[in-house]
Amino acid sequence: MSITSDLIRGHTETIILALLQQEDSYGYRINKAIRSATDGEYELKEATLYTAFRRLEEAGYIRSYWGNEESGARRRYYAITDAGHDAYRQSLAEWHRANLLINRLVTGIYPREAQEGGESI
Amino acid sequence: MSITSDLIRGHTETIILALLQQEDSYGYRINKAIRSATDGEYELKEATLYTAFRRLEEAGYIRSYWGNEESGARRRYYAITDAGHDAYRQSLAEWHRANLLINRLVTGIYPREAQEGGESI
């Protein structure tokens, strides 16, 4: 894994919601999906994942239920709620705004006044 | 301010380096530049800023010197080092990669196998 966690920090919940938006899923599978979607460049650690689940459930953005597997280990499935949908849309919008700002800031492309003395306010 | 800190977390140092790449500057001014560049949507808190300075200096990415103001409060100027330039370039590249991954993950656009069962590895 090569992407530092600080760059992803804050996106964990959005990523989970994005996946659950498509269909109910469970921890192990979500984790694998993320890993393979990023070609192994990023993975959520299990501890991170499960604390995120708890946060999301407490916030009312997801709910969980046990799957009825007849074989293999039990699975706890998660489903996104209506509030979760709203939260997801909002997070996505926030990310788009933040993306613009971050790009501007890290590339050092600043409005002229900010560099010339900043008398704008 | 509306952008949550977790979305910016990890970019603080890159943002500072980006500014110092253009010219030496000092804390207060850097802070103002960021605020005005984002139209007030984001600002580094002073505590964050100064701890970042210390980290960057300890890492050898910046060095500092006192300005010789004849009036007004003293200013501690920061200059980027060669190692700082390298670190900046690397951070920027990392950010571009992370940006792609984050976009993919938060929009839920996943390769097919990841959704179908993930037998790719």
Added chain:
DNA sequence: ACGATATACCTCGCCTGTCAAGGTATATCA
């Protein structure tokens, strides 16, 4: 003369999200 505001620096201690390390249990395959 005095207070408010802007400039400019700094520190302490808390909060929050991440994660290493550890644990449990079931099924498959060599």
Added chain:
DNA sequence: TGATATACCTTGACAGGCGAGGTATATCGT
């Protein structure tokens, strides 16, 4: 029988951000 994959979970530490507080100088209005 042991290794590996699946599948879940918790504890404690760590690091970065930040609220709250502090210091000092200069300017401007009253």
